[in-house]
Amino acid sequence: MTTPDTTPIVVEGVGYEYDSGLSRHHVLRDVSLEIRAGEIVILTGPSGSGKTTLITLIGALRAMQSGSIRVFGSELLKASQAARMRARRHIGFIFQQHNLLDYLSVAQNISMSLSLGQGLSGAGARKRIEEVLDQVGLLAHIDKYPDALSGGQKQRVGIARALANGPRMILADEPTASLDRESGRNVVNLIQTLCREQGASVVMVTHDNRILDVADRILHLEDGQIQSISAAVASSTSQMLKLLNRHDPQAARYMSAFSQALTRVALADGSLDDPERDAIKAILVEHSDMQQAEVDLVMELALSQVMCRSTPAAGAEPLFSPQQRERFISSLHAVAAADGEVSEQELQEIDLIARELGFDTATAGG
Numbered sequence: 001m002t003t004p005d006t007t008p009i010v011v012e013g014v015g016y017e018y019d020s021g022l023s024r025h026h027v028l029r030d031v032s033l034e035i036r037a038g039e040i041v042i043l044t045g046p047s048g049s050g051k052t053t054l055i056t057l058i059g060a061l062r063a064m065q066s067g068s069i070r071v072f073g074s075e076l077l078k079a080s081q082a083a084r085m086r087a088r089r090h091i092g093f094i095f096q097q098h099n100l101l102d103y104l105s106v107a108q109n110i111s112m113s114l115s116l117g118q119g120l121s122g123a124g125a126r127k128r129i130e131e132v133l134d135q136v137g138l139l140a141h142i143d144k145y146p147d148a149l150s151g152g153q154k155q156r157v158g159i160a161r162a163l164a165n166g167p168r169m170i171l172a173d174e175p176t177a178s179l180d181r182e183s184g185r186n187v188v189n190l191i192q193t194l195c196r197e198q199g200a201s202v203v204m205v206t207h208d209n210r211i212l213d214v215a216d217r218i219l220h221l222e223d224g225q226i227q228s229i230s231a232a233v234a235s236s237t238s239q240m241l242k243l244l245n246r247h248d249p250q251a252a253r254y255m256s257a258f259s260q261a262l263t264r265v266a267l268a269d270g271s272l273d274d275p276e277r278d279a280i281k282a283i284l285v286e287h288s289d290m291q292q293a294e295v296d297l298v299m300e301l302a303l304s305q306v307m308c309r310s311t312p313a314a315g316a317e318p319l320f321s322p323q324q325r326e327r328f329i330s331s332l333h334a335v336a337a338a339d340g341e342v343s344e345q346e347l348q349e350i351d352l353i354a355r356e357l358g359f360d361t362a363t364a365g366g
């Protein structure tokens, strides 16, 4: 059934379960989302959270069980094989493993996807293959076999193949997982540029926090449901910081101190404007091997910490109400006492915090 529908993908109340012998495993429960035209959406979530299941349902590669998915207006629930084939013509797929056939040349691999689509033949097909290979910078490799290509080059052939039919939607499942940092970045930039040029929407599953910055929107799948953007950001931030800390505690401390110091200086005149933000980011990127997206997170964290440490100006509205102030201080005492005894250092720290926040220290005694 085809209804006029301007939103390319509409997912409503989708559930999915796997039957494994005696037990049933509920993977997706009541998942709803929309993908708009030309939008790049990144889908994150822990391993086993159902990302591949969801993306293969949207791509009509797997039969639905419940809910509704409309792909360019066509309902996929209870759709026939033939109807699912038709829906797939609008979609280009990019997988974690490039999925090229080793016994076919680059050109033949791409022509496989052309023959599923518009059915171009002969000279028309060859011309289209040359065009897409040129777009991914691999025209010179057109008659090579996959064995003769690097991992990044194979993945770029995978992109060319996905784009060959001029799809309106690209579904990519961990397209950078088998690549090193630089080739991964190049592959993602390429997907972004080509999809923008063609006006195609993208849904990309990734575990790679370093490429989150290409997204117009991030969706986070956990416990079978789509979580809020703040949950996604919090989860990836804490994941990233933990990783950094475990990997290189010295670097983590340095970056944290560095970003706080830079932010404090910029904030000293009372406001942080865009040129100051850009300057801080540029310095952090230059002095670490963090990506732009990671630097943004570290900087926003530093900013929120520095903002609550800066002394309120004289005569300004007090930061907290008297009740909040009281709860704040008694909570500090509760934490100090949590290990069974309150030390002198802990009391001094509470006093220091109270003074930094401009509290009346008489009330800070507890």
Ligand SMILES: Nc1ncnc2c1ncn2[C@@H]1O[C@H](COP(=O)(O)OP(=O)(O)OP(=O)(O)O)[C@@H](O)[C@H]1O
Residues within 6 Å of the ligand: 018, 019, 020, 025, 027, 045, 046, 047, 048, 049, 050, 051, 052, 053, 054
């Ligand atoms: N064919 C299957 N039969 C039974 N259970 C399955 C099958 N495929 C996947 N599952 C289970 O469904 C859950 C979701 O799998 P899915 O592949 O969608 O996760 P994912 O989010 O893509 O994980 P990853 O990040 O590791 O790729 C997992 O618990 C998995 O074990």
Ligand SMILES: [Mg+2]
Residues within 6 Å of the ligand: 051, 052, 053, 173
């Ligand atoms: Mg997966």
